[in-house]
Amino acid sequence: MSTTATTTMPTVDISSWSEVIRRYAAHANPYREFERTARFAEEAIAALGHEDIRAVLDFKRRGGPGGRLLLTGGAVDPDLMPTTESTEDIEDGKGTYYSEFTLIMLGKLLGEPFSYSQERNGAMIHNVRPAKRNETNISSDSSAIILDLHNENIYHPVQPDYLMLSGLRRDPGGVAKTLVIGSDEVLPLLSAEDVATLGEFRFRTSVDYNFGNSDAARGNGPQIRVLFGDPASPMIAYDDEYIAGTDPQAQAALDRLRAILHERMFEVELGPGEILLLDNLKTVHGRTAFKARYDGTDRWLQRLLVTRDLRRAEMLLGQTERTVTWNYEPGKFYGYVEYR
Numbered sequence: 001m002s003t004t005a006t007t008t009m010p011t012v013d014i015s016s017w018s019e020v021i022r023r024y025a026a027h028a029n030p031y032r033e034f035e036r037t038a039r040f041a042e043e044a045i046a047a048l049g050h051e052d053i054r055a056v057l058d059f060k061r062r063g064g065p066g067g068r069l070l071l072t073g074g075a076v077d078p079d080l081m082p083t084t085e086s087t088e089d090i091e092d093g094k095g096t097y098y099s100e101f102t103l104i105m106l107g108k109l110l111g112e113p114f115s116y117s118q119e120r121n122g123a124m125i126h127n128v129r130p131a132k133r134n135e136t137n138i139s140s141d142s143s144a145i146i147l148d149l150h151n152e153n154i155y156h157p158v159q160p161d162y163l164m165l166s167g168l169r170r171d172p173g174g175v176a177k178t179l180v181i182g183s184d185e186v187l188p189l190l191s192a193e194d195v196a197t198l199g200e201f202r203f204r205t206s207v208d209y210n211f212g213n214s215d216a217a218r219g220n221g222p223q224i225r226v227l228f229g230d231p232a233s234p235m236i237a238y239d240d241e242y243i244a245g246t247d248p249q250a251q252a253a254l255d256r257l258r259a260i261l262h263e264r265m266f267e268v269e270l271g272p273g274e275i276l277l278l279d280n281l282k283t284v285h286g287r288t289a290f291k292a293r294y295d296g297t298d299r300w301l302q303r304l305l306v307t308r309d310l311r312r313a314e315m316l317l318g319q320t321e322r323t324v325t326w327n328y329e330p331g332k333f334y335g336y337v338e339y340r
């Protein structure tokens with residue numbers, strides 16, 4: 001695996017948010033009272049100036065180079081507790097919740113924070129840190145293995161538009177890095193023929209075991225296109241592990257795309273107060289393998305998923321909750337208009 005670190009990383013300083021965050025984040029525990037916290041996050045946004053939020057709104061409107069934006073200078077929780085495998089200890093014992101509150105403000109600016117009932121029991125804020133039991137599973141809590149390049153839940157009727165990662169503590173070994181690359185960055189490196197092939201329904205993805213797919217084998221799920229949307233700046237649906245071409249030419253185009261993604265992906269190390277906003281439809285991401293210590297000093301990130309339109313869950317699944325429930329059923333069509 002080779003990585004290049006020369007790609008641009010558009011960066012915005014949000015240190016001007018800190019005072020507002022300290023003022024509003026103290027009112028509610030985001031793990032125990034999410035809706036109340038979200039309302040305070042709206043008040044906090046209203047207390048900021050237009051200049052403070054303009055870059056995030058621009059990112060929502062126009063995307064950005066590589067489909068990502070790095071925010072720096074975020075409010076850092078004082079006296080951060082040791083990294084722990086216990087979710088309960090974090091949820092009740094972290095003391096201050098500035099990092100969570102910042103993510104919720106960003107989620108509210110970009111759309112609506114949401115979750116899946118089958119992922120982390122529907123938790124809105126995902127605490128991502130190494131867990132001994134998942135050391136070698138393909139999971140965000142793994143450590144010993146590379147987390148393959150993918151975008152989040154591409155097979156799901158309500159997929160995240162954005163994925164946010166907030167750094168609380170770096171890997172003390174300096175090895176764990178987030179891997180990221182945007183569809184814009186690979187497009188010029190693909191042949192016109194491959195771009196055309198990747199834009200056709202000649203691929204199948206798999207569906208995570210969590211969502212009712214008892215055999216999460218490569219390519220046994222719904223038919224997909226890998227590139228779609230604006231031909232000049234396409235969206236991407238990709239997963240190293242799950243997608244297969246349905247014919248040899250499609251598989252060959254997918255293999256060439258994979259090689260380019262892995263050659264061109266670059267590494268981001270998120271430290272305290274740094275948040276990476278990813279357009280989940282314009283980027284793929286992963287993580288390097290690293291050695292976890294399980295001694296309280298391990299890498300700790302927080303993650304929040306955002307949909308621009310929570311009503312998609314109502315239209316497609318008949319649900320109005322912020323936590324979406326869906327089980328994969330082969331052949332079932334999730335449209336709200338039936339075209340005949």
Ligand SMILES: [Fe+2]
Binds near residue numbers: 150151152285
């Ligand atoms: Fe992911």
